[in-house]
Amino acid sequence: MAFKTTILTGSAEKSKESGIRQQALGAAEGSALGAVPERIRPLAAAYLKGGVNGLGPVEELRFRVGQPVQIRTANGELLLRDQPPFTENEAKTMLETICDHSVYAREQELTSGFVTMPGGVRVGLSGAPIFEDGRIVRLTSVSGFNIRIPRQVIGCAEPFIRRLTEGGRVRSAVIASPPRVGKTTFLRDCIRCFSDGIGVRAQTVAVADERNELTGSVNGAACLNVGARTDAMIGVPKSVSIPLLVRSMAPDVIVTDELFGEADISAVAEAAKYGVAVLASVHAASASELAAKRWLVDALLGGVLARVFILKRSVNMFDLRSVDLKNGRIAEDGCGSFSRIHAFEAGAERCKG
Amino acid sequence: MQRLIAAALAFGLCFSAGALKAERMRMKIKGIVALTDDLLTLETLLKYERLSVNGIVGRLTKQGRLTAFWESMNGKLKDGLSFAGAFKACASQLHLDRETLHELEPFAQSFGSSDIKTELSRLRLVNEKLAAGGQKLQKELPNRIRLCRSLSSLLGAALALLVL
Numbered sequence: 001m002a003f004k005t006t007i008l009t010g011s012a013e014k015s016k017e018s019g020i021r022q023q024a025l026g027a028a029e030g031s032a033l034g035a036v037p038e039r040i041r042p043l044a045a046a047y048l049k050g051g052v053n054g055l056g057p058v059e060e061l062r063f064r065v066g067q068p069v070q071i072r073t074a075n076g077e078l079l080l081r082d083q084p085p086f087t088e089n090e091a092k093t094m095l096e097t098i099c100d101h102s103v104y105a106r107e108q109e110l111t112s113g114f115v116t117m118p119g120g121v122r123v124g125l126s127g128a129p130i131f132e133d134g135r136i137v138r139l140t141s142v143s144g145f146n147i148r149i150p151r152q153v154i155g156c157a158e159p160f161i162r163r164l165t166e167g168g169r170v171r172s173a174v175i176a177s178p179p180r181v182g183k184t185t186f187l188r189d190c191i192r193c194f195s196d197g198i199g200v201r202a203q204t205v206a207v208a209d210e211r212n213e214l215t216g217s218v219n220g221a222a223c224l225n226v227g228a229r230t231d232a233m234i235g236v237p238k239s240v241s242i243p244l245l246v247r248s249m250a251p252d253v254i255v256t257d258e259l260f261g262e263a264d265i266s267a268v269a270e271a272a273k274y275g276v277a278v279l280a281s282v283h284a285a286s287a288s289e290l291a292a293k294r295w296l297v298d299a300l301l302g303g304v305l306a307r308v309f310i311l312k313r314s315v316n317m318f319d320l321r322s323v324d325l326k327n328g329r330i331a332e333d334g335c336g337s338f339s340r341i342h343a344f345e346a347g348a349e350r351c352k353g
Numbered sequence: 354m355q356r357l358i359a360a361a362l363a364f365g366l367c368f369s370a371g372a373l374k375a376e377r378m379r380m381k382i383k384g385i386v387a388l389t390d391d392l393l394t395l396e397t398l399l400k401y402e403r404l405s406v407n408g409i410v411g412r413l414t415k416q417g418r419l420t421a422f423w424e425s426m427n428g429k430l431k432d433g434l435s436f437a438g439a440f441k442a443c444a445s446q447l448h449l450d451r452e453t454l455h456e457l458e459p460f461a462q463s464f465g466s467s468d469i470k471t472e473l474s475r476l477r478l479v480n481e482k483l484a485a486g487g488q489k490l491q492k493e494l495p496n497r498i499r500l501c502r503s504l505s506s507l508l509g510a511a512l513a514l515l516v517l
Contacts, residue, residue, distance in 0.1 A: 101407075101465040102404075102405035102406045102407075103466055103467055104471075105403050105408075
């Protein structure tokens with residue numbers, strides 16, 4: 001089986017082999033540009049198209065009332081100090097634009113602090129929300145916007161699919177990494193591979209996408225490539241959506257982002273009871289950080305989750321280490337089951353073998 | 354003979370003008386009633402389906418009573434205008450007087466820019482005002498029509514007499 005190799009953080013030209021990625025990025029960039037104030041649009045278009053000199057492709061466009069526009073890339077940032085600062089009126093217009101002139105229709109997302117636009121563009125929001133009964137009930141005065149351009153890296157998980165499956169079936173696992181490594185990107189590509197039968201028999205995949213990061217859905221339809229056999233439940237807590245998906249969609253695998261605490265793990269346990277594999281991610285940079293999460297260790301010991309991996313990233317490569325459970329504790333290395341797959345190319349070679 | 358014809362013509366013209374005015378009043382009430390119905394549909398779509406502005410206007414082109422108006426609105430929204438902009442461009446198709454349009458303004462100028470509670474309360478207020486205005490007009494309509502016809506007939510008769 002031939003595997004595509006894709007550079008994780010390369011420029012658009014470096015990933016010509018992935019037509020889908022080009023298409024998704026085009027839609028995302030167009031969508032992001034539509035939200036940018038008109039006076040900055042030509043400049044933003046140039047940066048989105050060609051990247052920032054020496055700093056790589058644009059990852060985020062940040063707007064704060066009274067401040068210059070900030071453009072962030074993987075390797076640095078650029079402040080547009082020669083442009084007038086972002087104004088309150090522009091913030092009002094931007095909020096209406098990102099909500100497609102229907103702020104009320106995006107209220108649930110707004111109270112969660114983000115809105116997803118066509119193309120999977122996620123706009124984080126800050127401002128002065130109305131807080132009642134221990135929760136945000138309204139967010140109408142928005143003063144800060146973080147427009148994040150999704151970096152879907154088609155093929156980045158392909159070399160690792162064999163590590164996540166056994167006998168043609170996906171095994172329940174947790175992928176851990178610190179923020180900004182690429183957990184979500186990696187999980188999203190795993191979903192695509194499972195769903196389209198790449199490296200494994202095609203699976204029916206259900207995505208419990210609480211923060212709408214995995215599928216980048218608009219009106220319930222995924223904007224990012226998550227395969228042909230994928231169903232998603234968006235914006236609902238995992239503890240609610242996982243049991244629902246198990247009962248209603250009969251999936252082979254459930255994929256979810258950012259497990260956090262007992263409620264999430266009991267939903268995963270519920271899925272495991274019905275023989276559904278779960279692939280999830282957690283925030284943790286090392287085995288010791290993983291071991292500090294008692295609920296996770298208990299789930300591993302109780303057989304709810306079969307394996308734990310730590311995902312790391314250097315410039316152009318993912319590194320997926322399996323962390324084995326020995327004698328009731330998690331050991332990062334030094335044990336027989338420790339394994340490591342380096343660059344995509346190396347991983348692809350191994351998979352071919 | 355010519356004077357007689359001219360007098361008859363003058364009377365006929367005045368009477369027709371009166372009838373036309375009465376018909377316009379009827380049309381205005383019909384327009385307000387249809388708009389109130391459509392705004393009630395809009396409220397339902399807003400409340401229970403939480404559709405976007407484009408979605409609601411799209412639905413009203415099929416379910417609404419003022420189909421032509423909503424179709425024009427839909428076209429303008431597709432051209433990238435906001436609801437306020439589209440309404441401004443298409444309001445003349447509603448054949449409403451300034452007073453009624455003024456009542457609609459707070460809703461039309463800001464629809465889509467607030468949270469659901471604010472939108473619904475603004476819409477309810479407009480609906481109440483429109484309904485009250487419509488009822489008042491409907492109550493007054495027979496009298497107004499009678500007045501229109503009588504005045505136009507009297508004016509016609511006076512003109513006819515003058516001609517004769």
